[in-house]
Amino acid sequence: MKVVHLKTKNRSELLDITQNINKMIPKDLDVGICIVYIPHTTAGVTINEGADPSVQQDILNQLNQLVPWDQSLFRHLEGNSAAHIKASLVGSSVTILVENSHLQLGTWQKIFFAEFDGPRHRKVFLTFIHK
Amino acid sequence: MKVVHLKTKNRSELLDITQNINKMIPKDLDVGICIVYIPHTTAGVTINEGADPSVQQDILNQLNQLVPWDQSLFRHLEGNSAAHIKASLVGSSVTILVENSHLQLGTWQKIFFAEFDGPRHRKVFLTFIHK
Amino acid sequence: MKVVHLKTKNRSELLDITQNINKMIPKDLDVGICIVYIPHTTAGVTINEGADPSVQQDILNQLNQLVPWDQSLFRHLEGNSAAHIKASLVGSSVTILVENSHLQLGTWQKIFFAEFDGPRHRKVFLTFIHK
Numbered sequence: 001m002k003v004v005h006l007k008t009k010n011r012s013e014l015l016d017i018t019q020n021i022n023k024m025i026p027k028d029l030d031v032g033i034c035i036v037y038i039p040h041t042t043a044g045v046t047i048n049e050g051a052d053p054s055v056q057q058d059i060l061n062q063l064n065q066l067v068p069w070d071q072s073l074f075r076h077l078e079g080n081s082a083a084h085i086k087a088s089l090v091g092s093s094v095t096i097l098v099e100n101s102h103l104q105l106g107t108w109q110k111i112f113f114a115e116f117d118g119p120r121h122r123k124v125f126l127t128f129i130h131k
Numbered sequence: 132m133k134v135v136h137l138k139t140k141n142r143s144e145l146l147d148i149t150q151n152i153n154k155m156i157p158k159d160l161d162v163g164i165c166i167v168y169i170p171h172t173t174a175g176v177t178i179n180e181g182a183d184p185s186v187q188q189d190i191l192n193q194l195n196q197l198v199p200w201d202q203s204l205f206r207h208l209e210g211n212s213a214a215h216i217k218a219s220l221v222g223s224s225v226t227i228l229v230e231n232s233h234l235q236l237g238t239w240q241k242i243f244f245a246e247f248d249g250p251r252h253r254k255v256f257l258t259f260i261h262k
Numbered sequence: 263m264k265v266v267h268l269k270t271k272n273r274s275e276l277l278d279i280t281q282n283i284n285k286m287i288p289k290d291l292d293v294g295i296c297i298v299y300i301p302h303t304t305a306g307v308t309i310n311e312g313a314d315p316s317v318q319q320d321i322l323n324q325l326n327q328l329v330p331w332d333q334s335l336f337r338h339l340e341g342n343s344a345a346h347i348k349a350s351l352v353g354s355s356v357t358i359l360v361e362n363s364h365l366q367l368g369t370w371q372k373i374f375f376a377e378f379d380g381p382r383h384r385k386v387f388l389t390f391i392h393k
Binding site: 040123 | 164177179180185186192193196197220221222226227228230238260
């Protein structure tokens with residue numbers, strides 16, 4: 001298992017971690033998969049467009065609209081229930097195919113650490129499985 | 132493949148299945164992954180905070196608010212479209228890293244069976260892949 | 263890695279790809295997993311009920327209600343931010359267990375390519391890992 005350490009800068013943020021993951025791919029991985037796992041409960045991981053940063057902002061804004069921070073319904077006393085809910089909507093792991101030690105992403109795809117309760121020091125767990 | 136059998140008690144419920152999964156991990160699994168798969172269309176699986184049960188309640192309440200049970204729009208005659216939609220939002224599988232036969236969860240993370248149309252008898256499929 | 267080529271017909275569509283995947287399963291796969299990966303940023307993959315097509319329509323309608331196409335908030339100039347957001351909500355990969363070269367789906371489950379910005383030519387990446 002490999003661990004990537006991150007420092008997020010905002011309360012909500014999509015941080016492109018594609019290069020962090022690329023650096024960790026074993027040189028001898030002909031065919032296999034990469035699992036990206038987020039060991040946090042107020043953050044997740046998602047794959048989406050990296051070319052236009054507006055897309056990332058639109059995703060975060062829409063999630064904030066769907067799950068607003070301040071709701072009288074919430075009972076969790078830490079006050080960050082919205083972040084927990086967004087983590088479950090986005091998910092805590094993604095699996096990507098690997099060939100010749102390269103992630104098989106689509107043309108516009110980047111892998112994003114999805115921070116929902118930052119800024120914080122965060123970790124990403126990675127593993128690679130040979131076919 | 133291993134199968135865990137569950138009995139949910141409520142219409143909506145997050146049932147902590149971390150211990151059920153822990154019991155199934157092969158003793159000889161040095162490094163690998165665990166795949167948790169839900170073979171149902173009105174339930175899912177999610178990883179989130181286990182310490183404060185309010186978090187689970189806040190997640191379920193928010194999902195009910197986003198996807199209310201009774202909507203004139205729904206065409207599916209069984210009347211449980213909301214449960215199908217929540218299943219697709221939360222997802223039907225999670226992958227967790229394993230080292231020395233231990234799930235590599237974050238400090239606050241637990242694995243939850245997400246019941247959206249209970250109470251019912253349910254199943255969870257598990258498999259473990261060696262690196 | 264195997265690639266399935268698709269042609270979607272609508273702006274929003276859940277296209278059943280279960281048979282496309284079944285055809286790709288190696289004959290000698292006793293026990294393992296199948297990873298279905300979508301290399302697009304305005305489409306995803308989800309597992310849900312296949313028997314009644316109303317379920318698929320209800321899922322798409324509800325997603326359109328949660329994330330409407332036209333919003334003054336959106337900044338991405340291509341105008342398809344709603345599709346990007348739905349892709350992140352539904353997810354870009356699923357993992358399914360395989361035994362004796364058969365996908366271990368639940369009774370009512372089918373695997374759907376989730377088109378959110380069609381009609382388009384699309385691809386699905388597949389890989390199979392032996393246990």
